[in-house]
Amino acid sequence: MASADGTVVLAAAGVRKRFGSLVVLDGVDLTVRADEAIGIVGPNGAGKTTLLNVLAGALRPSGGHVFLREVDVTAASAAKRCRMGIGRAHQIPRPFGDMTVFENVFVGAATGGRLGKKAAYSRCIDVLERCNLIDLANRRAESLGLLHRKRLELARALATGPDVLLLDEIGAGLTDAEAAELIETIREIRRQKIAVVWIEHIVHVLVQVVARLVCMDAGRVIADGEPDVVMKDSAVIDAFLGSEVA
């Protein structure tokens, strides 16, 4: 893939993660360039969310390194990485239920944004508009339905002003129309020059946004390339559906 801005924004090098005797990440290398949107697929238990946790700083790897713009952040906390430019949206949105949509997003802007109050306010407005939440800005978060919760989760991550956005299964459970809206929102984010790493089981949604697909299985990257090629790779199909021959 040709890159207009081929700078590496985020990289995992030989990342390993064990939980007790269980090896969940077994030497993962991943390079994310500043202009890239990458999809990560893989069967259950492949290590996708664990990789995202290691990239975001929620988990320390058992081995290997994470680099953010060539700075080794392996030992940096999630909060620090957030301030350094890693935004993250979780699979299960957990907004502050008692707070309004705006306040939730403001927490993101204030935490990760390194902004003054006024600048943080205007970033919140901007993010809420981009995520189609502006009309709900004064609603309490707990009153939101699933689609809007997912959008709020995305908005909170965006409000931290990330250079790279990590998304964990934000498409699950959406209707077709809702998924189409989500795709449009992510495309809009891409136009803001934010790199995206997106874990998603719903492959046909993913491939509408990403130009590169990484498939993981048993803690390893087993394929990495153009979505069409990766999804036809027999090792990838075998990882999901079992091998064709006994």
Next chain:
Amino acid sequence: MLLEVQALEARHGLLQAVRDVSLKVAEGETLALVGANGAGKTTLLRTIAGGHRAAAGRVLFDGTDVTRSSAHKRVRMGIALVPEGRHLFPRLTVDENLRVAGGNGRKGPWSLDAVYAAFPNLEPLRRHRAGTLSGGEQQATAIGRALMTNPRLLLVDEASLGLSPVAVDGVYRSLQTVIESGATIILVEQDLRRAMKVATRISCMLEGRIVLEGTPSELTREAVVDAYFGLREAGTSQATA
């Protein structure tokens, strides 16, 4: 028709896991459900078994509407679920696990002796606590426990999950015995080759819907793969939203 599911919907809070699913299973059929993680397979099985409430639609069992019936009532009518993760009583012995189920079902051919005949590897373990067994032995016990209720419809969720290939072979040999005894089965299976081998019919789920259905001879691996990932709609009987 032994089982008829009509326009079934099931939710987990805000998330709709099963969307407008209709399917029929005739006596003696083995239906395999395949589909990616989160496609709704487990929720569908649980909703048929009564372990999960239907948000809309109907479940008819031998012509009777059981949509609002409790799980234990459905067991007495002849629906048994082998849950994902097996969920045995770990401190009870194999014998005890089987007998607990035996008191709650229908009368029929399955008894302790019949289960041990179908699962010969369990016989020497009958006084062992279930928690001390290997994964494959536990899976066999879980299937045996469901059979003890003498089900007319056996629902098996991910029988091979977390098992070694050898253990999976063992579980499938036992299932084959059950199938040959004329049982009606719905099976959730990630391994397509196994599903194709054991099933009379295959349904592929995607995001809560059944997007492809057919007999193993009608379906190619390629067609199932496309439906599984939702990558190509042509050539599949794509359900409408």
